[in-house]
Amino acid sequence: MTTPAIEGWFTTGPEPALLASSCTECGNVAFPRETGFCKNPVCSGETFDEVELSRRGRVWSYTDAQYQPPAPYIPTSDPYVPFALAAVELPEGLVVLGQLATGHGVDDVSVGSEVQLVVETLYTDDEGEKLMWKWLPIGESA
Numbered sequence: 001m002t003t004p005a006i007e008g009w010f011t012t013g014p015e016p017a018l019l020a021s022s023c024t025e026c027g028n029v030a031f032p033r034e035t036g037f038c039k040n041p042v043c044s045g046e047t048f049d050e051v052e053l054s055r056r057g058r059v060w061s062y063t064d065a066q067y068q069p070p071a072p073y074i075p076t077s078d079p080y081v082p083f084a085l086a087a088v089e090l091p092e093g094l095v096v097l098g099q100l101a102t103g104h105g106v107d108d109v110s111v112g113s114e115v116q117l118v119v120e121t122l123y124t125d126d127e128g129e130k131l132m133w134k135w136l137p138i139g140e141s142a
């Protein structure tokens with residue numbers, strides 16, 4: 001069975017997308033999804049629509065992860081294998097952290113280069129494959 005490593009954060013169809021919330025009062029978009037109160041300090045909204053974020057964004061910052069990332073970024077392997085992490089700015093104005101797609105490293109991206117959301121197998125356990133979003137470099141880079 002193939003399931004998301006973390007439920008409700010992204011879709012896994014042919015065109016996967018991150019799931020965000022949009023405040024029904026002020027339209028403030030939040031990822032991860034807001035479930036309590038709107039983060040907009042001048043808004044008292046408590047209800048949210050589910051929206052899919054843009055699948056493409058631009059690299060805002062990136063790094064080689066030489067250490068275990070914090071929750072909810074689940075350890076990918078044992079022993080730990082370093083990978084590249086990118087912070088990607090989406091047109092909605094949010095910056096979303098993610099691994100670079102398998103086979104890509106920091107040499108494939110630069111600040112401002114374009115990436116696209118993909119969903120890949122993060123790890124496999126007794127229940128099957130666990131999926132996670134990653135950023136696939138598509139822009140001209142390096």
Ligand SMILES: [Zn+2]
Pocket residue numbers: 023024025026027028038039040043044045
């Ligand atoms: Zn709001």
